[in-house]
Amino acid sequence: MEQFFYFLSFLAILTSIMVVVSKNPVHSVLYLILTFFAITGHYILLNAHFLAIVNLVVYAGAIMVLFLFVIMFLNLNKDAEPKKPVAMQFASVLAAGLLFLVLVAAVKDVSLGTSSIPVSNIGYVSELGKLLFTKFMVPFEITSILFLSAMIGAVVIAKK
Amino acid sequence: MDIVLIEKSILVVIIFAISLGIAAYSTYFERKFAGFFQDRVGPNNAGPFGILQPLADGAKLFTKEEFIPTNANTFLFILGPSLAMLTACMTSAVIPWGGTLEVAGRTISLQVADLSVGILYVFGVVSLGVYGIMIGGWSSNNKYSLLGAIRAASQNISYEIAMGLSIIALLMVASDGTLSISNIVNFQINNYWLIVYQPLGFLIFMICSFAETNRTPFDLPECEAELVGGYHTEYSSMKLGLYLFAEYVNMFISSAVMATLYFGGYDVPFLADFEASLGHNLVTILGTLFFFGKIMLFIFFFMWVRWTIPRFRYDQLMKLGWQVLIPLSIINIVLTGLVLTFVK
Known part of the structure; x- marks a missing residue:
């Protein structure tokens, strides 16, 4: 079970990073679909079958199809990309930095105890x-x- | 534990082989039926009655020139047909193909995985099925392919809603707290088939199945009169073959799902009475054969519709999905609820 957990976590983090790093928006969406698959795997490990399959149907299935649909319609490429003003770029860097600070602050107090996966029937x-x-x-x-x-x-x- | 794994593996291989075999021969029968409906002969040169035609088609597709457009995204171009075939084959894992066999003191279930969320699994795979078409259509870098892919996506999403709502009404009647498919078949063995309780639900589900498998009259993603070949315009050789083949596997699987959910699956009325005289295994095998008979009838129905009804216009398709099927399926849920509350 633990190997599965590490594999899925690795997959989820790797594909999430690829979502941000990919130049091509269609590739980003495809990586995001893989991320949802990894999260579905996590739900299955937690014995939450219903949540797992609904995550697959709703997010990986329906919502990502819509994302892909919209991005294909927009036909994004270098020429069509709008020029963003410097102030806006500065603001987005600031906002992302603040979010990063909050995340780091949240992770700081986490205690890395040994926690086993709880087995319960609540997910049925x-x-x-x-x-x-x-x-x-x-x-x-x-x-x-x-x-x-x-x-x-x-x-x-x-x-x- | 290990012997279960071996049994399941054998079952998976058998189901896979049968799905592909039936899909291959569906192409032959489709062309034969098309010939019949149009007063022609149909394929008749390869072997007696043209029975080797699928093999000839396969050999042709495999040996044709492989062509990938220069400006296409090569990886996604190859991924598209692979995904289409993969998702087409995935659903068969949760369908109960028969009762149980007793071999050497062991009871073997003819269902690969009896998931507690079986119906939603079917639904999940259906919703993933459109990615093969979308990715293939987009990566071809061709406007006709892209239009086909976009049509496929919007059609798939629109008809998924009505399909899900018709399944809700079905579960209100048949579920006992889980969403497992074997459960629904058991309900139908003990009561009437669900078509009796859910005629409107079945009609909606069937129309949505036609739309989800992109069969006529819903085959707008590959509408050859407007879009050259739709999402597979740029495909050649076996990649095109996989797209075409996936459609037939999908048709087989959705026939199996319809037969399971609304027509009792492997249930045959009064067959259980013969269990004492025929033996358990023979009854199971007969049930499975009857199940395949039901599937064949549905496949024939798919073909019958294809060669009888012309395809919709795109706005008519959307109108049917959003303004007719969704309200109807909501009415169906309310009616089912009222009947369950006041009649039972």
């Missing part, structure tokens, strides 16, 4: 369903209505 569909429809009933229903209204909104826009 039936357990998750019970939890969602009892303890988290209200937020779950509100989210459902939100999604339904988004979908109906899309249909209404399409009808115009």
